[in-house]
Amino acid sequence: MSEHKQPDLARRELLGRGAAIAAAGVTLAPGVMLYGVAQAKPADEPVSSKVRWGMLVDTTKCSSGCNACVEACDKEHGLGNEQHSRDGQRTQYIRKVELRHKFTGATHSLPVMCQHCETPPCVDVCPTGASFKRADGIVLVDRHICIGCRYCMMACPYKARSFVHEALTDQRPHTPRGKGCVESCTLCVHRVDEGREPACVEACAADGSRAIIFGDLNDPNSEIAQRVKTYASSEIRADLGLNTGVRYQGI
Amino acid sequence: MKRLLQLLSMAVLALTLSAPALAGEGGRTPLPTIPAAKGDQCVEDTADMRRNHMKYLKHHRDETMHQGIRTEKYSLKQCLECHVPAEGSMAAGGKESEGHFCVNCHVYAGVTLDCFECHATKPETTAQFHPLVSPAAMKAERPDSNGLLNRLVGVTENKTGVAHE
Ligand code: SF4
Ligand code: SF4
Numbered sequence: 001m002s003e004h005k006q007p008d009l010a011r012r013e014l015l016g017r018g019a020a021i022a023a024a025g026v027t028l029a030p031g032v033m034l035y036g037v038a039q040a041k042p043a044d045e046p047v048s049s050k051v052r053w054g055m056l057v058d059t060t061k062c063s064s065g066c067n068a069c070v071e072a073c074d075k076e077h078g079l080g081n082e083q084h085s086r087d088g089q090r091t092q093y094i095r096k097v098e099l100r101h102k103f104t105g106a107t108h109s110l111p112v113m114c115q116h117c118e119t120p121p122c123v124d125v126c127p128t129g130a131s132f133k134r135a136d137g138i139v140l141v142d143r144h145i146c147i148g149c150r151y152c153m154m155a156c157p158y159k160a161r162s163f164v165h166e167a168l169t170d171q172r173p174h175t176p177r178g179k180g181c182v183e184s185c186t187l188c189v190h191r192v193d194e195g196r197e198p199a200c201v202e203a204c205a206a207d208g209s210r211a212i213i214f215g216d217l218n219d220p221n222s223e224i225a226q227r228v229k230t231y232a233s234s235e236i237r238a239d240l241g242l243n244t245g246v247r248y249q250g251i
Numbered sequence: 252m253k254r255l256l257q258l259l260s261m262a263v264l265a266l267t268l269s270a271p272a273l274a275g276e277g278g279r280t281p282l283p284t285i286p287a288a289k290g291d292q293c294v295e296d297t298a299d300m301r302r303n304h305m306k307y308l309k310h311h312r313d314e315t316m317h318q319g320i321r322t323e324k325y326s327l328k329q330c331l332e333c334h335v336p337a338e339g340s341m342a343a344g345g346k347e348s349e350g351h352f353c354v355n356c357h358v359y360a361g362v363t364l365d366c367f368e369c370h371a372t373k374p375e376t377t378a379q380f381h382p383l384v385s386p387a388a389m390k391a392e393r394p395d396s397n398g399l400l401n402r403l404v405g406v407t408e409n410k411t412g413v414a415h416e
Contacts, residue, residue: 041319043320043321043322043323044320044322045320046314046318046319046320047318047319132317134317134318134319135318136319140316142316142317143369144312144316167368168369170371171369171370171371172371173328173331173370173371173373173374173375174328176366176369176370176371177369178368178369179368181369189319190321193319193321194321
């Protein structure tokens with residue numbers, strides 16, 4: 001059931017090269033492209049490793065002080081309903097991080113969430129199999145299995161995971177959460193399976209920034225694949241070689 | 252032990268028969284209240300669902316969680332869609348006495364591992380927790396096997412079978 005299908009890296013490179021010759025989106029005007037909208041998969045169809053969901057954050061469009069993505073995430077998943085936890089204990093799926101280059105003084109503001117690693121350390125260390133990666137690259141915690149040992153929190157280089165310290169009420173139907181389990185950004189898997197975008201992406205666009213785009217990195221025609229192909233983008237802590245699904249532009 | 256078995260078989264028998272018919276005044280055994288659901292027929296026969304709903308749910312939960320299969324049949328969300336009114340069976344609609352479909356039976360049967368420590372107890376619009384599994388109620392004692400026995404033998408002060416606060 002919980003067999004972890006690790007996409008083949010060599011195959012990934014091949015697909016990457018394939019992208020160079022595959023047809024791109026339709027050009028409407030110079031610089032304006034029309035990309036195919038991701039189709040929702042039929043409800044009874046399992047997710048496939050042909051897809052690799054990812055996000056690209058353009059930090060040049062993300063402004064310091066804007067918190068739209070964080071607010072949208074909290075609302076979407078019903079976060080922030082802890083009554084007794086200290087601030088440092090409250091669940092955070094996504095947070096804003098302000099960077100300042102010590103020498104140049106350049107500043108960046110960027111959202112950081114679970115990076116949906118291709119080779120996730122959280123999955124490596126999980127003793128129960130609760131941390132797992134779906135075939136389409138989304139890393140999740142199966143809270144039916146999680147024993148709350150928090151090894152994954154220690155292993156995650158991005159501090160992406162939170163532990164629920166208390167009994168909760170008022171959960172959203174699509175995001176069950178409870179005491180004693182670890183949780184993190186789900187890439188809004190409930191939306192993605194319906195063919196919708198994650199809540200943060202939607203909120204950022206609605207706010208006019210459009211700093212985060214979401215899509216299938218394996219689909220050469222998707223906007224995200226085109227962007228990462230055309231512009232330099234990087235991973236946070238690229239040195240770890242985790243091949244994250246969340247990439248950043250401008251840092 | 253013999254008494255326990257007797258009582259258990261009584262409970263099973265009572266559950267198998269139509270609950271409202273027996274739950275009426277004069278019934279010797281207190282029974283859980285089963286609020287009415289949408290539609291005529293559940294996804295399987297009632298008897299089958301009574302015995303096996305947890306197996307169906309568990310199977311479907313693994314498929315949903317790990318493979319993203321989100322069909323409605325056997326999904327917990329769909330149970331709630333039919334069995335629990337969004338507009339609060341507990342608060343709105345004056346149906347408070349009827350309680351929550353799943354929780355009523357779970358309390359009656361002493362099932363402490365139910366889904367609702369994590370899952371919402373109501374369909375979308377007003378997703379809220381049943382008072383029973385609110386943190387306050389969680390502190391309150393869950394019925395242990397003795398408490399359950401007492402109930403079965405006829406502790407009748409609680410006619411709905413639900414420990415309302
Ligand atoms: S960012 Fe952390 S939680 Fe997310 S997949 Fe990577 S190691 Fe796991
Ligand atoms: S806390 Fe849960 S998900 Fe994390 S390593 Fe332990 S069992 Fe796995």
